[in-house]
């Protein structure tokens with residue numbers, strides 16, 4: 340056994356989260372793509388079966404009340420809340436991240452007040468946020484200013500209405516400084532919207548602690564909600580009364596079954612709701628979140644423990660890549676500093692698309708991002724140190740043969 344394989348064994352033996360892995364359906368592959376689609380928690384199929392057969396099949400319409408369908412967006416929002424450092428009553432689940440970016444950004448501009456007519460967006464953002472920011476700017480009469488995150492501070496001014504930022508960059512895995520950037524946006528008198536897709540469930544976010552205004556995120560990555568599971572919207576409690584949704588559907592009405600022709604927004608975060616929630620996906624997500632509560636014997640999973648393991652996994656991966664991969668074949672574009680690293684490692688590599696295909700054939704699943712990035716996501720709930728060592732070894736062997 341190599342020294343690194345022995346080290347992996349030791350690290351797995353003392354890993355306090357190793358017990359959580361049995362709560363996921365995993366076969367023999369090394370799954371390093373949980374930052375795109377999280378693995379299936381074992382409790383989900385049974386719950387979905389019950390929702391379909393009993394709640395829908397037998398209770399039918401009664402389930403809107405009796406099975407808690409109607410209140411699912413707020414209830415499940417409250418389950419996500421502790422994972423992103425939010426007190427209850429500030430998160431609603433529903434729609435896609437893209438739709439929530441739209442709601443949050445337009446609402447942010449509407450909150451910002453007179454004379455503020457610029458939206459600042461991370462120029463390196465996941466494309467959907469950029470597309471929606473452009474449309475939101477056109478609709479609200481704002482100018483869009485795409486800037487690199489490092490330059491955001493210098494761009495802020497008295498015309499800034501809203502700033503849309505990613506907590507973790509989807510391509511490089513860079514973790515941006517949420518507390519400092521939030522404070523800078525506030526100092527300029529503007530409203531900040533954070534996209535948490537690549538951080539929620541992987542590291543502490545501290546929404547309440549850092550005074551974040553609005554935030555959105557998906558649930559199919561580190562929250563393991565399943566393909567197309569609904570996203571969420573956070574609206575800080577003090578701003579809820581001023582949250583003027585650009586999509587005021589009947590589900591966010593103060594009295595939805597009053598069927599009134601005038602719109603009157605509900606109080607609280609449920610102002611962020613729009614239309615009928617996608618119950619099947621939503622309740623699959625609810626079951627997936629049980630993983631965080633523990634297995635009935637062990638205690639629940641803390642986000643602090645997840646972060647500690649995530650950093651240990653990515654550190655160990657970089658060490659193994661350094662040892663196994665022929666010199667000069669890959670270059671990490673993920674920051675080395677822990678304070679700047681999310682839960683993934685991105686390696687720039689010539690022919691990355693073909694390299695990733697070969698890795699997948701050999702049981703190591705990551706993904707490829709244009710133009711030349713091999714992306715490996717580490718979900719501490721089910722990835723172990725042995726997986727990490729194997730992934731780097733297979734990568735090294737594949738590149739050596741090439």
Ligand SMILES: Cc1ncc(COP(=O)(O)O)c(C=O)c1O
Pocket residue numbers: 435436437438465467468505509534536537557570
């Ligand atoms: C940072 C980021 N924002 C938004 C999205 C898109 O989310 P959705 O497809 O839920 O709209 C993704 C991934 O798909 C993402 O990585």
Ligand SMILES: Nc1c(O)cccc1C(=O)C[C@H](N)C(=O)O
Pocket residue numbers: 374375376465509536567
């Ligand atoms: N949402 C996705 C999908 O529907 C298909 C394929 C991939 C995705 C993703 O989530 C991509 C992901 N946001 C990324 O960071 O690349």
